[in-house]
């Protein structure tokens with residue numbers, strides 16, 4: 265018998281096997297050099313270089329034993345491999361493992377990449393200096409279990425870097441509400457439906473977190489730090505850049521989180 269969480273997780277896996285990260289928004293076949301190039305450009309447009317350096321700490325990664333949970337199409341894995349880290353990467357899908365290996369090969373980089381579930385990591389206790397997981401743990405049914413696994417595999421004094429969707433964001437608190445009120449397609453839908461749809465229609469699990477909720481979720485960790493980024497909605501350039509920056513840094517859709525294992 266499968267538990268409700270296991271059934272849901274198999275839906276999560278199926279969704280991401282069929283919809284690899286950014287495949288819907290890039291007009292090239294996933295796994296081709298053109299696809300990875302277009303994805304890198306998309307990614308660089310998301311945040312300023314200052315936010316990226318703050319969030320990823322890639323300039324401090326050299327020589328560290330680092331685990332990337334939910335590697336997707338390999339952008340983050342390549343970033344740390346390029347920075348000189350000894351990288352191990354996991355993802356629940358075969359497709360993500362294949363894409364990450366291909367991207368590493370194109371870039372002449374190396375990392376250990378394997379299929380594994382964030383909630384049941386196949387690694388010994390206290391193995392890694394750094395565990396990172398960007399845009400992943402809000403998609404797994406038991407996020408607290410995945411956090412406790414990250415804690416388990418980190419060495420004492422190890423560093424955790426995460427990105428989770430932000431509850432107290434312009435998108436969640438205002439934009440989604442307006443859409444539910446004004447757009448016929450969203451009338452009668454829930455905020456949870458909208459969060460799921462951010463990663464594509466049919467995505468079974470997406471969650472949002474406030475800083476307070478993350479502090480509770482990461483209560484075994486110390487030295488929590490937060491920074492939000494990404495407006496999520498400025499496609500038409502409706503919001504002037506200074507105002508957008510102001511909103512992003514407080515109510516951005518991406519909540520970047522750092523913490524230490526004592």
Ligand SMILES: C[S@@+](CC[C@H](N)C(=O)[O-])C[C@H]1O[C@@H](n2cnc3c(N)ncnc32)[C@H](O)[C@@H]1O
Pocket residue numbers: 276277280281285333334335336337338339340354355356357360380381382383397398399400403404
């Ligand atoms: C939005 S992508 C993020 C990719 C990558 N971290 C990045 O920043 O580019 C989410 C990824 O998480 C993976 N994922 C979802 N649940 C997972 C789980 N329980 N264990 C491992 N990977 C998971 C999905 O397969 C997908 O590739």
